[in-house]
Amino acid sequence: MSNANTIATIPSASPAPSFDAKRKPNAPIHLRKLAQQPWVRALLALVLIAAIGMIFNPGGIFYKWSTHRDMLRQVSVAGMLACGMTLVIITGGIDLAVGSVVGFTAVLFSLLTLHLGWPAALALPVCVLTGAACGALSGGLIAGFNIQPFIATLAMMVFARGLAKSISGGQKISTAVLQADDSYKNIELPALFGTIDHRILGENIAVVTLVMLVCVLACYVLLTKLRWGRYFYATGGNENAARLSGVPTKAIKVWAYGLSGVFSAIAGICQAAQEQQGDPEAGAGYELTAIAMVVIGGTSLAGGRGGIALTLIGAFTIGYLEKILSINAVGESSRLMLTGLIIVAAVLLQRSKK
Amino acid sequence: MLSQTPNGAPILLTASNVGKSFGTVRVLDGVPFELRSGEVHVLAGENGAGKSTLIKILAGICSDFDGTVDARGNHVSVIHQELSLIDSMSAEDNIFLGREPSRGPLLDRCTQRARAAEICGQLELEIDLNEPVENFAMSVKNRIEIAKALSLDARIIIMDEPTSALTKPECENFFELIEMLKASGCGIIYISHKMDEIYRLADRITVLRDGKWIGTANAAELSQGAFVHWMIGRELVEQFPARNPSLGEIRLSLKDFGVPGLVENFTLDARAGEIIGIAGLQGSGSSELFNGLFGAYGSNVRGEVKIDGEEFVVRSPRTSIAGQMAYVTNDRKDTGLVLGMNIAKNISLASLAGVSPYGWMSTHTETEKARAHGTSLRIRASGVEQTVGELSGGNQQKVVLAKWLETKPKILLLDEPTRGVDVGAKHEIYELMNRLTRQGITILMISTEMPELLAMSDRIMVLHRGQITAELPRAQATQEKILRAAMGEVAA
Numbered sequence: 110m111s112n113a114n115t116i117a118t119i120p121s122a123s124p125a126p127s128f129d130a131k132r133k134p135n136a137p138i139h140l141r142k143l144a145q146q147p148w149v150r151a152l153l154a155l156v157l158i159a160a161i162g163m164i165f166n167p168g169g170i171f172y173k174w175s176t177h178r179d180m181l182r183q184v185s186v187a188g189m190l191a192c193g194m195t196l197v198i199i200t201g202g203i204d205l206a207v208g209s210v211v212g213f214t215a216v217l218f219s220l221l222t223l224h225l226g227w228p229a230a231l232a233l234p235v236c237v238l239t240g241a242a243c244g245a246l247s248g249g250l251i252a253g254f255n256i257q258p259f260i261a262t263l264a265m266m267v268f269a270r271g272l273a274k275s276i277s278g279g280q281k282i283s284t285a286v287l288q289a290d291d292s293y294k295n296i297e298l299p300a301l302f303g304t305i306d307h308r309i310l311g312e313n314i315a316v317v318t319l320v321m322l323v324c325v326l327a328c329y330v331l332l333t334k335l336r337w338g339r340y341f342y343a344t345g346g347n348e349n350a351a352r353l354s355g356v357p358t359k360a361i362k363v364w365a366y367g368l369s370g371v372f373s374a375i376a377g378i379c380q381a382a383q384e385q386q387g388d389p390e391a392g393a394g395y396e397l398t399a400i401a402m403v404v405i406g407g408t409s410l411a412g413g414r415g416g417i418a419l420t421l422i423g424a425f426t427i428g429y430l431e432k433i434l435s436i437n438a439v440g441e442s443s444r445l446m447l448t449g450l451i452i453v454a455a456v457l458l459q460r461s462k463k
Numbered sequence: 464m465l466s467q468t469p470n471g472a473p474i475l476l477t478a479s480n481v482g483k484s485f486g487t488v489r490v491l492d493g494v495p496f497e498l499r500s501g502e503v504h505v506l507a508g509e510n511g512a513g514k515s516t517l518i519k520i521l522a523g524i525c526s527d528f529d530g531t532v533d534a535r536g537n538h539v540s541v542i543h544q545e546l547s548l549i550d551s552m553s554a555e556d557n558i559f560l561g562r563e564p565s566r567g568p569l570l571d572r573c574t575q576r577a578r579a580a581e582i583c584g585q586l587e588l589e590i591d592l593n594e595p596v597e598n599f600a601m602s603v604k605n606r607i608e609i610a611k612a613l614s615l616d617a618r619i620i621i622m623d624e625p626t627s628a629l630t631k632p633e634c635e636n637f638f639e640l641i642e643m644l645k646a647s648g649c650g651i652i653y654i655s656h657k658m659d660e661i662y663r664l665a666d667r668i669t670v671l672r673d674g675k676w677i678g679t680a681n682a683a684e685l686s687q688g689a690f691v692h693w694m695i696g697r698e699l700v701e702q703f704p705a706r707n708p709s710l711g712e713i714r715l716s717l718k719d720f721g722v723p724g725l726v727e728n729f730t731l732d733a734r735a736g737e738i739i740g741i742a743g744l745q746g747s748g749s750s751e752l753f754n755g756l757f758g759a760y761g762s763n764v765r766g767e768v769k770i771d772g773e774e775f776v777v778r779s780p781r782t783s784i785a786g787q788m789a790y791v792t793n794d795r796k797d798t799g800l801v802l803g804m805n806i807a808k809n810i811s812l813a814s815l816a817g818v819s820p821y822g823w824m825s826t827h828t829e830t831e832k833a834r835a836h837g838t839s840l841r842i843r844a845s846g847v848e849q850t851v852g853e854l855s856g857g858n859q860q861k862v863v864l865a866k867w868l869e870t871k872p873k874i875l876l877l878d879e880p881t882r883g884v885d886v887g888a889k890h891e892i893y894e895l896m897n898r899l900t901r902q903g904i905t906i907l908m909i910s911t912e913m914p915e916l917l918a919m920s921d922r923i924m925v926l927h928r929g930q931i932t933a934e935l936p937r938a939q940a941t942q943e944k945i946l947r948a949a950m951g952e953v954a955a
Contacts, residue, residue, distance in 0.1 A: 336819035343812055346801035353759060353790060353798055354813035355781040413803050
């Protein structure tokens with residue numbers, strides 16, 4: 110602290126450019142300062158969860174690579190949603206519709222590829238664009254009509270679930286296709302389903318996990334490397350100041366929700382591929398998991414702060430938590446209660462380090 | 464101790480030798496005050512004279528002060544310029560908020576309704592008491608606030624610029640109400656910047672300047688001239704750098720510019736290198752003029768704008784920045800800075816295209832630019848990575864200025880550029896203004912600090928309720944002329 114201040118003060122008589130001199134090479138790294146870094150705090154929660162995993166470790170199962178591989182696969186779909194959620198939360202909003210958009214796009218993707226026999230090259234972009242449209246519509250309501258994000262996306266959440274049920278007729282869309290004579294005909298599962306629900310690199314990593322990591326990387330580039338990303342932070346940090354500084358805050362909001370829709374659609378396609386069918390109920394409640402991942406990572410719901418790396422750590426924290434509870438065969442009721450408690454504990458842990 | 468004045472009116476409140484310090488700054492020192500039953504006692508003085516601090520002490524909101532205040536058991540109510548009503552709640556619920564009549568744990572709505580109706584009857588306030596207050600006009604809200612004070616049996620009512628949001632006829636009604644309150648034995652402490660209002664209402668006037676008591680006089684015996692002199696009487700110290708403007712071509716030309724309902728018919732030709740001062744009291748519309756010009760209201764503006772002789776269409780802040788305008792707002796925390804971001808990111812915010820070729824951020828360029836501004840403006844910080852929320856007011860203001868200088872403006876709008884800025888940084892900002900105008904930048908500056916306005920402006924426009932009431936060249940401008948015009952006197 111005092112070290113920083115000596116760099117600070119410019120003797121007002123001297124015009125020497127001492128403003129922001131480089132840190133002295135022998136300056137000690139302050140542990141306390143380090144502990145205030147958001148990513149350090151996020152990692153701390155993850156390490157604590159991992160430590161619990163090592164303690165409650167029946168048969169040493171926590172030390173097996175397959176446990177970690179499965180955890181990665183299991184968090185992937187929600188992790189993709191958390192990417193979009195991070196963008197939206199950084200602009201100061203929230204997107205409750207992501208889970209429903211997963212259901213909608215999962216059904217749409219299955220319909221197009223299984224029932225209508227569209228090629229992947231056509232079905233994929235159509236689904237992604239549909240997701241983008243859902244998100245952009247929420248964003249448009251929020252930016253254009255000043256509807257609170259909670260309300261606008263709640264409406265979209267209900268609406269998209271309705272769409273999913275409407276186009277599927279309330280049925281799961283699978284390879285058993287109903288024929289005109291009321292009989293079912295089993296069609297062959299398109300190759301794309303298998304490709305997505307598949308492990309590569311010597312069976313070591315799931316394709317869906319890679320897809321999630323690509324989403325994370327895209328958000329990382331957007332938020333830290335592009336001018337555009339700065340606009341997201343400025344809009345959430347102080348919308349008035351941002352607007353008066355020429356930031357197109359309304360457009361940024363539409364983009365944030367639109368991108369959230371894109372990530373939701375990608376997640377929906379992966380979900381369909383994993384389940385080998387389009388379930389209109391797919392993704393129900395995923396929005397809450399995604400929000401929990403973002404918040405446990407340390408991105409503030411108030412907007413303007415946080416980042417995608419934090420969300421990735423948060424996703425792993427949630428993933429390990431669920432994995433540990435399941436390998437210890439904790440019953441569902443206890444699992445839910447423990448999850449609730451641990452979310453609060455993780456967030457408090459980060460706060461106390463402030 | 465006297466509890467009756469010579470003319471028989473009982474004294475409601477006496478304060479003597481009231482003092483208050485914030486840190487090492489003495490904001491009030493040895494101030495006496497007395498309020499009699501049935502009088503309007505105007506408390507006057509410039510911004511920062513200590514009026515609001517004194518009010519807080521008299522009202523018992525601030526209990527940490529020197530000297531004595533004796534309200535003799537009378538209840539004190541304060542009516543602020545921003546009313547303290549809860550918009551979504553009904554009129555009667557607002558009146559009894561926090562002291563709802565009740566029977567056991569249940570609300571006693573009948574009693575509440577009866578008492579509210581009785582009080583509103585006294586105030587000649589005929590409204591539906593069940594209606595949420597957001598549906599009422601400002602003047603009605605004002606009365607509801609007074610009803611709230613009366614329901615508390617307040618004998619002392621402090622009114623802080625109560626008419627700032629009222630129209631002329633509403634003001635008249637309000638003044639009648641004040642007469643009624645006086646007749647019922649209340650004492651009113653009244654703060655206003657409007658000369659006509661003060662002389663219409665005041666029985667006595669007390670003037671504060673720089674936290675000191677200057678005098679108390681019967682309004683009838685205090686001439687307007689003497690009153691203004693009391694308020695601003697200090698000699699100007701040399702806190703301003705000399706100003707030697709060299710004017711160029713007409714840079715900004717406004718013809719009948721206006722923002723509907725806020726500013727009308729603003730006409731101005733400002734030259735390159737000129738500083739135009741804009742004076743006006745609360746509600747004069749000066750900040751709204753800047754907002755309108757900068758596109759904060761979108762294209763909802765009237766009139767013609769020309770920059771360097773070319774038509775300029777006001778559309779959004781983005782297009783105004785492209786038109787080389789820059790706008791330092793009067794509230795850097797609310798509209799100037801992203802407090803959670805660091806210095807470098809705040810400085811680049813309005814000129815991000817310059818540090819992100821093809822949309823790709825160049826952190827290096829951004830940091831270098833921020834460092835250059837940090838050095839030339841003498842921003843005191845641990846480095847460009849420091850969060851601006853941690854900086855002092857003066858340094859925050861310099862970050863805002865740096866942000867706008869980085870956009871290479873031709874026209875700089877400054878709204879209260881030195882508000883909440885310490886003396887040293889103020890001087891640096893004045894020098895910066897001189898430096899910028901030497902480079903041909905045109906500055907429009909709103910300021911409520913008279914000395915600053917007089918010392919820095921080459922010309923002063925005075926606004927009153929959205930209209931220009933005076934345009935004074937530097938040589939002719941005096942504090943008195945500005946104050947009179949700002950209070951609505953149209954210059955002859």
